[in-house]
Amino acid sequence: MKRALILCNGRPPNRSLFREYRAKADLFIAADGGGNIARDFDAHPDLIIGDLDSFIPYEDESFETLKKSDQESNDLEKALSYLRNRKTTHVDILAATGQRIDQTLKNISVLKQFNPQFEQLFMIDDYGVLQLIPKSFSTDLPKGTTVSLFPLSGKADGIITEGLKYPLEDEIMENGVRDGSSNKVVENPIKISYKNGDLLMFISHKKFEDSL
Template sequence: MQQLCCLKVKKLKRHKINRCLIVCDGYIGKRLLNIYLKKNEGSSFAIISADGASNVLHLLNIKPRYIIGDLDSIFPDVLSSFINSGVSIKRIIEQEHNDLEKCIMFSISKGMNDITVIGYGGNRIDHTINNFSILKKYYKKCSIRFIDDEFEVFMINKKTEFDYKRGEIISIMGFPKADGIVTEGLQYPLKNESLEIGKREGALNRAISDKIKISLKKGELLIFKKHFNTF
């Protein structure tokens, strides 16, 4: 497995850290992880590993600040190694929440309300859909986004706008439903229209402007936009 360089996160007082990177035990893009860490090297953020993701981080010589979960997936030798290196281990055995949600709950409790999640998807589509449900549950309580090799995924319930690149794909989904949607800068604009799972989707739209604007009157939207490695 390709190894990444071991990058140091600037050590600041814990109460000053309000950002974190949660690494889940799904598909972890090694190049994406490397780019993210390099771009944020020297900044104050905490790496939080969700249980089995620790096995990958150990192989890549990346030390998290915390390991959280029921610890049923982390290899014993990896756990021992991280304990010996001073990583804080938070074993939470209750099964009402999955490891991602345990990490989010812990992050918020520590005042880390700017959350990026890597490894949220993988071979288990049920896990991925469940994680989107968790995103919906927490996006009003904190700033949270999922990222993979190409896309950034987040939710909105009010007007938003962002810079984009002409010709690039963007997908918009009611989650489960949104009404009164108005968009600007898209090839297939929405003009006071609705999107709803099982009725009408908004996947594979395309930008025709350098600025995208999306507003809605009611409901919630799940947005998939390319991140262009800007973190």
């Protein structure tokens, strides 16, 4: 299983976005209450995993479930641990944001925790794609695409960017001081490098999928 989709219990994505990522996935997992969202989409997860305090099964349904009662990890962590042990390389995560802010922040922290264990780990909503980028990163994106950078670990330094409207040259981003929100692609490829810290990149959905 190389590519998996995890559907969490946050704000549901639009149906077309869900269908798009479901079609790419070799394995479809619902993280607890994500199983309720899957039902609304008339989709059948290969597995529903979590502490199962949110998923509401119907009597006439037949889902494979895996209950993990450990309260030291949330349902997204449980799903990612399951996929890591099955040597999945690419994971797309839907519905991990958009409801309770504390749960959204927790899921972004989980993104950092598990990022080294997969070749690609994306968190996706109706607006765009969030990923933790490596120290040296390059990609092609349609001109005009919105790109935002945020220091996940509090501070990231030595940041250099190319191909963006507002370039950076060996600069620092720090929470509460400076971030890099709402930049624009002006030429390709865009290149981003940094020396220390952890850097999140958000890319607007508009035409983004064409570059994957």
